[in-house]
Amino acid sequence: MSFIRLEPRGQASKAMVYATPLLAVALTLLSGFVLFMAMGFDPLKALYSFFVAPLTSVRGLGELVVKATPLVLCAVGLAIGFRANVWNIGAEGQLTLGAITGGGLALAFYGEGGWWLLPLMVIGGAIGGAVWAAVPAYLRLRFNASEILTSLMLNYVALLLLNYLVHGPYRDPDGFAFPESRLFEADATLPILWAGTRVHLGALFALLAVAGGWLLIARTFIGFQIKVIGLTPAAAGYAGFDQKRIVWLTLLLSGALAGIAGMGEVAGPIGQITASISPGYGYTAIIVAFLGRLHPVGILLAALLMALSFIGGEAAQIAMGLPKAITGVFQGMLLFFLLASDVLIRYRVRFGARRAAA
Amino acid sequence: MSDLALIGPILAAMFAAATPLLFAALGELVVEKSGVLNLGVEGMMLVGAVCGFAVTIQTGSAVTGFIVAAVAGAATASLFAVLTLFLLANQVATGLALTLFGVGLSALIGQGFVGIPLEGLPKLNIPGLTDLPVVGQALFGQDIMVYLAVAAVPLVHLFLYRTRAGLVLRAVGENHTAAHALGYKVLRIRFLAVLFGGAMAGLGGAFLSMDYTPMWAENMTSGRGWIALALVVFATWKPVRAMLGAWLFGGVTILQLHVQGLGIDVPSQLLSMLPYLATVLVLVLISRDVARIRLNAPACLGKLFHPDA
Numbered sequence: 001m002s003f004i005r006l007e008p009r010g011q012a013s014k015a016m017v018y019a020t021p022l023l024a025v026a027l028t029l030l031s032g033f034v035l036f037m038a039m040g041f042d043p044l045k046a047l048y049s050f051f052v053a054p055l056t057s058v059r060g061l062g063e064l065v066v067k068a069t070p071l072v073l074c075a076v077g078l079a080i081g082f083r084a085n086v087w088n089i090g091a092e093g094q095l096t097l098g099a100i101t102g103g104g105l106a107l108a109f110y111g112e113g114g115w116w117l118l119p120l121m122v123i124g125g126a127i128g129g130a131v132w133a134a135v136p137a138y139l140r141l142r143f144n145a146s147e148i149l150t151s152l153m154l155n156y157v158a159l160l161l162l163n164y165l166v167h168g169p170y171r172d173p174d175g176f177a178f179p180e181s182r183l184f185e186a187d188a189t190l191p192i193l194w195a196g197t198r199v200h201l202g203a204l205f206a207l208l209a210v211a212g213g214w215l216l217i218a219r220t221f222i223g224f225q226i227k228v229i230g231l232t233p234a235a236a237g238y239a240g241f242d243q244k245r246i247v248w249l250t251l252l253l254s255g256a257l258a259g260i261a262g263m264g265e266v267a268g269p270i271g272q273i274t275a276s277i278s279p280g281y282g283y284t285a286i287i288v289a290f291l292g293r294l295h296p297v298g299i300l301l302a303a304l305l306m307a308l309s310f311i312g313g314e315a316a317q318i319a320m321g322l323p324k325a326i327t328g329v330f331q332g333m334l335l336f337f338l339l340a341s342d343v344l345i346r347y348r349v350r351f352g353a354r355r356a357a358a
Numbered sequence: 359m360s361d362l363a364l365i366g367p368i369l370a371a372m373f374a375a376a377t378p379l380l381f382a383a384l385g386e387l388v389v390e391k392s393g394v395l396n397l398g399v400e401g402m403m404l405v406g407a408v409c410g411f412a413v414t415i416q417t418g419s420a421v422t423g424f425i426v427a428a429v430a431g432a433a434t435a436s437l438f439a440v441l442t443l444f445l446l447a448n449q450v451a452t453g454l455a456l457t458l459f460g461v462g463l464s465a466l467i468g469q470g471f472v473g474i475p476l477e478g479l480p481k482l483n484i485p486g487l488t489d490l491p492v493v494g495q496a497l498f499g500q501d502i503m504v505y506l507a508v509a510a511v512p513l514v515h516l517f518l519y520r521t522r523a524g525l526v527l528r529a530v531g532e533n534h535t536a537a538h539a540l541g542y543k544v545l546r547i548r549f550l551a552v553l554f555g556g557a558m559a560g561l562g563g564a565f566l567s568m569d570y571t572p573m574w575a576e577n578m579t580s581g582r583g584w585i586a587l588a589l590v591v592f593a594t595w596k597p598v599r600a601m602l603g604a605w606l607f608g609g610v611t612i613l614q615l616h617v618q619g620l621g622i623d624v625p626s627q628l629l630s631m632l633p634y635l636a637t638v639l640v641l642v643l644i645s646r647d648v649a650r651i652r653l654n655a656p657a658c659l660g661k662l663f664h665p666d667a
Contacts, residue, residue, distance in 0.1 A: 006446070006664070087450055139638070145645040148397065148450070149588045153634040156581045160634075164627035286454055323469045325576070328462020335455035336437065339447035347446070 006347040016345040021291055021298075023344075024337035025305070031333055041320060049319040050312035050326075060311065062197020066269050067307035070095065070278070072206035072300055073261035074285035076213040077254025079294040083217070084226040085233070086250045090136060090151025092282025093158035094129035094258035095265075100162055101128025102263025103181070103273045106188035107170060113187030121188060121263055122205075129259020130252045132158060137251035141244050147251070155282065166275050181273040190268045202264030206300075209257055213296035226250065258282060279310060280328075287335045306331060368612055369497075373504055374570060376601075376608030378403070378562040378579075380507040382586035383593070383600045384514050385558025390590055391518060392551035393531035393658035397453025398438050399559050400583025401460020406431040406560025407567035408464040411574045412471055420479055424503070424564050431560020432553040434460060439552040443545045446662050457583070465576045476572035479503060503565050508601065510558075515597040527551060531656035534663045544663050559583065581634060588637045592644050594654040603640070610636045 029047065036043040054060040074091040081088045088094075102125025109117055132154060136147040166179045175182070190200040217223040229236040229246055236243060265277050288306050292298030313327030382399050389396050410427030414420050438456045441447040479501035487498040518524040527547055530537045534544045566582070567574050585607060593600035614629040645651060 008664070089454065135638075139642055143642040143646045144648050144651070145638070145641045146591070149584060149591075149641055150638050152584050153581070153588075153638050156634045157631045160627045160631050164625050167627070168625060283458055286451075287458065290451055323466055325462055325465030325469060328458065329466055330462075332455055332459025332462050335451070336441065336459060339452050339455060340441050340445045342447060343445040 005350045006343065007350045008347055009345075012345050017293060020341040020344060021293070021302070021338060023341045024291070024334055027337040027341070028330060028334045031337075032330060035326075035329070036322075039322075041322065046316060046320060046322060050316040050322070050330075051308060053319065054308065054311045054315045058196055060315075062194055062199045063311045064304060064307050065194070065199045065203050066197070067310045068300075068303040069200075069202045069206045069268075070261035070265055070281040071285050071288050071303035071306055073202075073209050073264070074254075074258045074282055075288035075292065075299045075303060076209045076296050077250075077257035078285055079289040079292065079296070079299060080213060080217065080226060081250035081254050082289055083230045083294050084246050084250050085230050086247055087146075087148045088133060088136065088151050088251055088254050089148050089286065090133060090154050090282070091254065091258040091285050092278060092280065093151070093155035094132045094255040095262035095278055095282050096155075096158040096162050097128040097132040098125035098259025098262030099266045099273060099277050100158075100165060100262075101125055102259065103184070103266035104165075104170070106184045106267065107181055107273070109188070110182060110185065113185055115187070117187045118190065118267070121267060122260060125259040125263025126256040127259070129262065130256040132259070133251045133255025134248075137248050141247055147247075162273075162277070163275050166273055170273055172272075179275050183272045184267060188267060189271060190264060198269045200264070200268040202261070202268050205260055205264065206303075210296040210300050213299075217296070222246075222249065258285075284310075284331055287331055290335060291338055306334075309334075368616065370499060371612045371615075372605060372608040373500060374608070375611040376604040377504050377507045378565045378570065378582055379586050379589060379607055380601055380604035381510070381562030381565065382559045382583055383589040383604060384507075384510050384597060385555035385562075386586055387590050387593065387595060387597060387600055388514060388518070388527070388558075389551050389555035390659055391531045391595060391656055392527050392548045393534055393656050393661065393663075394442065394548050394552055395449045395453065395660040396435065396438055396442075396456070396552060396555055397450060397587065398435070398456025398460065398583075399555075399586050400579055400581065401457035401464075402431045402434045402556045402559035403563030403566070403579045403583045403586075404460045404464035404577070405434045405467075405563070407563030407578060408468040408471070408574055410560070410564030411476065411567040412467060414476060414568055415471060415474060420568060423568055424561060427560040427564030427568075428557040429560070431558070431563065432556040434463075435552045435556020435559070436549075438556075439549045442662070443548055443552075446664060449660050449662070461577060468574045468576065471574045472576070474573065476568060478572040479569045501569060503561070503569060507565075511597050511601045518597070528656070531658055534658050534661070538663070538665060544665070548663075559586075562586070585633065585637050588641050591651070592640050594644070594650060595656065596654070606640075607633060607636065 032047060033043045036046040074095060078088055078091055102121040105121045105124045135154060136151040139145040139150050140147045166181060170181045172180060172182045190202055193199050193201060193203060225241045226246055229241060229243055262277065266273050270277060284306050288299055288302045292302035309327050309330050313324050316322040317324045382403055386399055406427040409430035410423040413426040414423030438452055441452045442449045481499050481501050484498045518528060526542055530542060530544050530547050538544050563579060566578060589600055589603040592603045610633050614632045617624060617629055
C-alpha cells in the first residue's frame, strides 16, 4: 500500500549511530536556510552570522567554551540517568539551586573569605543541586510519582525561589533596590583560565565530568548495571541489581553536576546572583545528551554545537536584527531531526510496494 | 456578608483558571487512552496561544482566532505524531523536543505581538440567573469557552465509553498488537488522537492569551501544560475526574491571588509556587496507589508500534 516502508534491520547499524547526528545537523541547517528566507533575510548571510561569524574571534571562541561548560556538566549527569531510564527533566532547577546554595555561601562569607571559599562553594552548589534532585528520587521510589513531572515542577519552584531571594534576603544592601546580589569578591570568583576571554575554572570541571562520566559508564560495575537496567529492566531484576540504588545514584549525581554548573555561572561569567542565571541550560542539556548519544565524549561535541546556537543567536540578533527566539527553534529542530533520523539505526528505508514474504 | 460576597467572584475566577487546564488535560487524556504519551502539551499550548492571539489581532475575530489556535495545536502535534508513530522515535524524548520547539517557535511568532492588549471575550450574562446571589456570576456569567471546556467533559466521556470509535481507541491503547490483528488501523487511530490532543491544547493556550490574561508574553503558559499532564494521572484517565482536578488547580491558582488580600503577609514568589507544589503533592497522593494506576493506565502507554515488526 505504502511506497515508503521501514524494514527492520537484523542488527542496529553502528555507522548510523554516528551518521544520524551529522544528518540532523545538516537537515537543521537546511531548514534554517528555508526559515531565514521565509522571514525575509538573506539566508546565507544569516546562517554565516549565526554559525560561523561567532567563531572568527578569540572572544567568540571563549564564549563558546563559557556556554558549553554548564551544558556539559548538566548533560553528562542527565545522560547517565537517561541510560537507566531515569528521566530527570529538572536540570534547570537543580542548576538554579546550585547557584542559590553555592552563590549563597559567597554572600554569607562576604568580606571574610579565603582560599577555602571557592572549594566550599563548589561543594555547596553540588549539595544544593543534589538535594533538589533527591526530591524526585524519593518521590519516585517511595510514592511511585513520575520523576518527569516532579522534577519539572521543581524547576518552576526553584526559579521562583531564586526570584524571591534576589528581591529579598540576597539583595545587595547598597544596590538601590535592584533585584540582584552584591558582586562576588575575588575569593568567591572562579579564576579565568584563558586570558582575554571569560573562560573560567568551570571548564575544567566540565572536562572532569566528561572523563568521570565515561569511566563510570564504560569501566565500572555500576555503569554496567545502569546500562542493563536501561536496556532490559527485567533482566536487571533477575540479576538482582538494586534498581532503587541506581535511581538514587543517577539523580543525585546529575543533580550535583547541575548544581556545580549553576554555582559556576554565578561565580564565573555572571559574578553575582541575579534573577536570570540561565538561558535554559538545563533544558538545552536534554538535547545535548541525546545529540551526544548519551556518551560523555559525544556530549562534549554536542555541547559545543549547542553553545554555538546560543552565541550565534545573540550575534545574529546584533548583526542582522534576527529575533533571539530563533535559538530555541534551531535547538528544537535539531532534536526533532535527530529523533527522526534515528529510525535509520534500526530500520532500512525501502521504496516500492511490499514484496511477498520471503 | 462581605465574606459571602467574595465567594461568587472567587468561584468565577476558579472556573476561568481551570479552563486552560481542562482543555489541555482532556486532549491529553484521549491521546494517552490511545496508548501514546505526548509530553509536548506545554509546547502545543504555547503555539496555540500565540497563533490564536496573532490571528485575533489581525482579523478582529475571536472565533477565527480559536479555530486557528486549534489547527495550530494540531499541526504542532502532527510533528510529534509523524516522529513517534511513523519514524518510531522515543515518545518521551520527542515530547520534550516538542515543548522545546514550541517554546522557541511561539516566541519567534509572537515577537511582534508583545505588549499589545486584547479585549478578551464577552461574558455571557443570562438575565435573572447571572444575578443570583453567590453562584450567579460563577455559573452563569462566564464566557463561552469556559462552558465549552465543561461541555467537552461529557462529550469525551461518551465518546470513549459509549461509542464504537471510542472502544476501538481504548482497545488500541490497551493492546495494540491485538487491535492490529483484528484489522484496526493502530497508527491512523493514534494519529487522529494525537491531533485531537494538539487541538485541545491549542484551545487551552488560546484561552490564556485571548481571554484569561488577554495579551501575549513569552512562555505565558508557565507550566500549565505540565500540570495538565499531571492532571491526567490524577484523573486516573477519567474525564470527569480531570474536570474535578482542573477545578482544584484553578482553586489553588486563585487562592494564591487571594491570600495576600486576606492580609496574610507572604512574599508573592512563594505564593506563586503553590500550583507547582500542589501538583507534586497530588501526584504523590495518587501515584502512591500503584495498583489503581496500573488498573487504569492504558497498558500500551508509551510503547512503540510497528506493523511489520
